[in-house]
Amino acid sequence: MSEEPPQEVLLATYIITFLIGFPNSVLAFFSCIRKIHIKPIPIDIIMLNLAISDLIFLTCLPIKMKEAADNMVWKMPSGVCRSDVFVYLLPVYSSSLFLTAIGAERYVCIAFPVKYRSPKRIIYTIPICVVIWVLVAAIFTFVYKAVSTDSGVAVNTTNQQTERCYSNFTEKQLAKLLPVQMGLAVVFFFLPLLTCCFCYINFIRNLLKLPLIKRQRRLRAVGLALGTLLVFASCFAPYNISHVVAFVKKENPKWRTTALILSTLNACYDPIIFFCISREMRSAIKVCAKFFFRCYAYLKGQFTQNIK
Known part of the structure; x- marks a missing residue:
């Protein structure tokens, strides 16, 4: 991990993240909207x-795809870089x-079930978000002000006079940026x-003590915990350790x-969280899977007939 990942790896990671994460996030969004409405x-x-x-x-994310396709040379306006840094690290x-x-x-749900059922809890959730x-x-x-100390923009210039977005900071910029990142x-x-x-x-300890909890719910609880820790360990840990x-x-x-590239995979792992929590999300995934396999069987049958 001493050098930047190859251009092909960067581009492939962005594309895979988009193809997996976008449809699942759309399903999760509309599933949550429907449940909140009911x-x-x-x-x-x-x-x-x-x-x-x-x-x-x-x-x-297509902006990062364009940057990766240009071999990490920033060929777009500097204003796009400013907004892209915010969105990419969001x-x-x-x-x-x-x-x-x-x-x-989830912990309050199982440890304090009476308080969890209180209708007033919805009042506190919105302000928290x-x-x-x-x-x-x-x-x-704060980050934007730190990187704008010398140049006034978030696009920095290397010795080869090629522009890079959010990299190659001056000593004055690093002096303000590093404590913020820490x-x-x-x-x-x-x-x-x-x-x-x-x-x-x-949460898991209290759940295992309840004899009437179904096995599927126990497995989903374990999956939720492992999925969350997977996101923290594989997506967030490398980048924050770099700070x-x-x-x-x-x-x-x-x-x-490389550490920042791993953080993009977060959008692929979040559907695990949605799947373990939301029944509607599980139903929607099952419907989509059935539709996909039916289309695959139909196309396979048509292809077989054409060959004959």
């Missing part, structure tokens, strides 16, 4: 915000907080990770691009 509950509101975060990222920070909120919600969005937007304001790692990764571990360990390394060494590690 009977709003806190977990559906949090899942809706998580789906919105993924959709914002996936809708703008799931790294917002998703960690929404996943933590889902973990806390709003605070998360405001916090993420405020953080990016704070981001603590607030948006280490604290949420510890919170999720606490919530899901106790710690950069803060200690006072320079950006060369493997940060």
Whole structure:
């Protein structure tokens, strides 16, 4: 991991993430909207915000595809780079907080069932989601000011006079950016990770003590916990650890691009969370799968007939 990934790997990762994540995020979005319209509950509101975060990222992912196709040389306007940095890093920070909120919600559901059924809890969920969005937007304001210290733009120039987006910072920029990134790692990764571990360990322990819980529900609970930890370990950990390394060494590690690429896979793993929680999401996936296999069987039959 000492060099940037090859152009083909970057482009393939973006394309696979888009093809897997976009349809699943759309299904999750409309499933949450339908459930909230029928009977709003806190977990559906949090899942809706998580789906919105993924959709914002996936809708703008073709910009990163264009950048990868240009061998990471930025050939678009600098204003697009500014907005692209925000959108590209959005799931790294917002998703960690929404996943933590889902973990806390599941823990309250099983540990304090009486309080969980209180209709007043819906009143607190919406402000929590709003605070998360405001916090993420405020953080990016600090990051943008830090990288704009010298150049005034987020596009930096290398020694080869080729423009890169959000890379090759000056010493003055790094002096302001590295402490901010270290704070981001603590607030948006280490604290949420510890919170999720606490919530899901106790959630599963309490769930296993209930004799009347069906086996499928137990398996979904374990899948939810493992899916969340998978996102934190494989998507969020490498990039946030790069912040710690950069803060200690006072320079950006060369493997940060690889770590950032792994964070894009978050949009592929979030459907695991949706599948484990939402019955409507599971039903929608089953319907889509049946439709896909029917189309495949029909096309296969037509192809066989044409050969004969």
